[in-house]
Amino acid sequence: EDQVTQSPEALRLQEGESSSLNCSYTVSGLRGLFWYRQDPGKGPEFLFTLYSAGEEKEKERLKATLTKKESFLHITAPKPEDSATYLCAVRSNSGYALNFGKGTSLLVTP
Amino acid sequence: NAGVTQTPKFQVLKTGQSMTLQCAQDMNHEYMSWYRQDPGMGLRLIHYSVGAGITDQGEVPNGYNVSRSTTEDFPLRLLSAAPSQTSVYFCASRPTGGNTDTQYFGPGTRLTVL
Numbered sequence: 001e002d003q004v005t006q007s008p009e010a011l012r013l014q015e016g017e018s019s020s021l022n023c024s025y026t027v028s029g030l031r032g033l034f035w036y037r038q039d040p041g042k043g044p045e046f047l048f049t050l051y052s053a054g055e056e057k058e059k060e061r062l063k064a065t066l067t068k069k070e071s072f073l074h075i076t077a078p079k080p081e082d083s084a085t086y087l088c089a090v091r092s093n094s095g096y097a098l099n100f101g102k103g104t105s106l107l108v109t110p
Numbered sequence: 111n112a113g114v115t116q117t118p119k120f121q122v123l124k125t126g127q128s129m130t131l132q133c134a135q136d137m138n139h140e141y142m143s144w145y146r147q148d149p150g151m152g153l154r155l156i157h158y159s160v161g162a163g164i165t166d167q168g169e170v171p172n173g174y175n176v177s178r179s180t181t182e183d184f185p186l187r188l189l190s191a192a193p194s195q196t197s198v199y200f201c202a203s204r205p206t207g208g209n210t211d212t213q214y215f216g217p218g219t220r221l222t223v224l
Contacts, residue, residue: 032211043114043200043215044153087153091211096141096160097168098213102152 002027006088006101013078013108021073021104023088033071034098035064036087044087047073078108111136114216116201122222123191131186131219133201139214140206142184146170146197147218153200159184160206191223 005024036044048057050066057064063074085105089098117132143158155168159178175187198220204213
């Protein structure tokens with residue numbers, strides 16, 4: 001059974017203080033690992049898809065990396081507008097659905 | 111494109127009432143799915159569909175019915191609402207072919223069952 005564990009559950013950063021969010025996973029054949037951002041009262045917004053170990057993707061202050069067991073979402077010099085819940089999900093080769101972790105709630109203070 | 115739309119945005123029901131949550135997408139996506147999101151539980155899959163006329167159960171299907179008569183629409187039916195179904199419901203869609211797995215989510219329906 002696919003499992004996705006995100007850590008920490010919550011993270012508070014000062015503006016400009018870089019950090020990383022972790023997503024550990026077990027899946028029988030990885031079809032893709034997905035990162036989403038979710039603002040309060042909104043639906044998840046797609047950020048990245050990673051398909052194989054060693055792959056990296058960047059978007060503004062965010063950089064996602066992937067190994068065979070985990071993915072990191074690095075946030076460089078965050079701003080208050082980066083405050084949100086970040087969700088990680090995996091899809092296995094044998095299934096259609098995404099299996100989500102519980103998310104990391106990020107708060108960036110000025 | 112409007113993307114994935116959901117109605118209503120908010121709904122309050124009494125125990126035992128029935129209702130349908132609407133979901134529509136205008137991207138011609140074959141795959142559509144319904145999730146519920148509860149505090150501390152993350153997003154959990156209720157039902158999904160890989161095309162018109164084809165549906166299947168997800169992780170938490172009990173108490174919910176779905177049908178897919180068109181590519182665009184994927185309604186979720188609660189036949190007899192229970193307080194345990196109080197949650198935020200998200201519909202999502204993505205194409206099943208091609209080089210992308212990107213799944214797009216709707217804005218959600220917040221349901222309270224009293």
